[in-house]
Amino acid sequence: xxxxxxxxxxxxxxxxxxxxxxxxxxxxxxxxxxxxxxxxxxxxxxxxxxxxxxxxxxxxxxxxxxxxxxxxxxxxxxxxxxxxxxxxxxxxxxxxxxxxxxxxxxxx
Amino acid sequence: xxxxxxxxxxxxxxxxxxxxxxxxxxxxxxxxxxxxxxxxxxxxxxxxxxxxxxxxxxxxxxxxxxxxxxxxxxxxxxxxxxxxxxxxxxxxxxxxxxxxxxxxxxxxxxxx
Numbered sequence: 001x002x003x004x005x006x007x008x009x010x011x012x013x014x015x016x017x018x019x020x021x022x023x024x025x026x027x028x029x030x031x032x033x034x035x036x037x038x039x040x041x042x043x044x045x046x047x048x049x050x051x052x053x054x055x056x057x058x059x060x061x062x063x064x065x066x067x068x069x070x071x072x073x074x075x076x077x078x079x080x081x082x083x084x085x086x087x088x089x090x091x092x093x094x095x096x097x098x099x100x101x102x103x104x105x106x107x108x
Numbered sequence: 109x110x111x112x113x114x115x116x117x118x119x120x121x122x123x124x125x126x127x128x129x130x131x132x133x134x135x136x137x138x139x140x141x142x143x144x145x146x147x148x149x150x151x152x153x154x155x156x157x158x159x160x161x162x163x164x165x166x167x168x169x170x171x172x173x174x175x176x177x178x179x180x181x182x183x184x185x186x187x188x189x190x191x192x193x194x195x196x197x198x199x200x201x202x203x204x205x206x207x208x209x210x211x212x213x214x215x216x217x218x219x220x
Contacts, residue, residue, distance in 0.1 A: 004150065034208065044198065044211040086150065094158060094205040095141065095166065098150035 002027045002091045006099035013077050014107050021072040021102050023061075023087030032090040033070040035061055036098075039083045047072075047085070057081070077106045111135065114199050114212035120220050121186070121193065129184045129215045131199035140182035141200040141209060144168060151198060157182055158205045186217060194219050 003026045013019055025031060035047040048056045050063045050070060061072045070087060087099040112133045121127045131140065139158050143151035153166030157176040171190025176182055182201075186193045196216050200209040 006150075009148070032206075043213055046208040046210075049208060090206070094139075095153050095156055096151075096200075096209060098143075098152070100148060100150040 002089055002097045004087050004089050004097055004099035006085075006087055006102045008102045009100070010103045010105065012105045012107060015079055016076050019072075019074045019077045019081070019104065019106075021085050021087075021104065023070045023072065023099060025068050025070065025087075025089050027068075027089060027091050029091065031063075033061075033063055034088045034090065034096070035059070035070075035072050036086045036088055037083050038086070039080075044086070077104075079106045079108055082106045112199055112201055112210055112212035114197075114215050117213065117215060119215055119217045121217060122220050124188045126185055126187050127193075127217065129186065129197055129199075129217070131182045131184065131212060133180055133182075133201045133210075135201060135203075135210060136179070137201035137203050137210070138179070139202045139205040139207075139209075140176065141202075142166070142172075142174065142182070142184045143198045143200065145196040145198060145214075154184065154197075156205075193217055 005024045033050045037047040038044045059074045084101050086101045088096045115130045141156045142154040145151050152168050154172050155174040157163035160179050173185045198214045199212045202209045
């Protein structure tokens with residue numbers, strides 16, 4: 001079965017501290033993985049996808065097939081990063097399987 | 109203003125009634141999706157449609173029905189067979205089914 005696990009419901013860090021939002025997945029094939037973000041009063045939107053291998057708003061995520069992980073990282077958190085973050089898996093390219101989400105709070 | 113429009117934002121239903129949630133997009137996307145979100149859980153796929161006049165069941169399709177008569181519209185009907193309909197419903201779309209999805213603002217359905 002395809003599953004995405006985000007073990008932390010809430011992650012609270014101070015401004016300027018490093019951030020790591022954890023995501024583990026279970027899927028027997030080659031997955032396509034995404035991070036989506038929802039800022040306060042805004043729509044859910046794509047943050048980044050693993051095949052792009054790019055940094056968006058200072059965030060990066062590396063697919064580790066050995067550990068079946070796709071953790072989201074940022075070296076220095078900013079207050080505007082506070083949001084709900086969802087990790088998602090696309091097992092066959094035709095739908096998304098979401099994790100439960102992690103709320104990131106960046107304190108000043 | 110391009111995007112996905114879901115209406116209404118809040119919806120109340122009496123026991124035993126069917127109710128239809130609207131989702132319209134003007135992005136010219138082929139694929140559309142319906143998700144359900146419950147507290148503490150991720151978004152779960154109800155139905156999806158890769159092209160007009162075609163749709164497939166997602167992981168939790170029981171008690172729901174959809175239609176895709178027009179490219180821009182993908183309404184979801186929550187039937188009386190859905191035993192626990194109170195939830196937040198999110199509609200999404202993508203250019204084609206293997207591309208990143210865009211989302212609407214969602215509809216919160218409550219049972220009176």
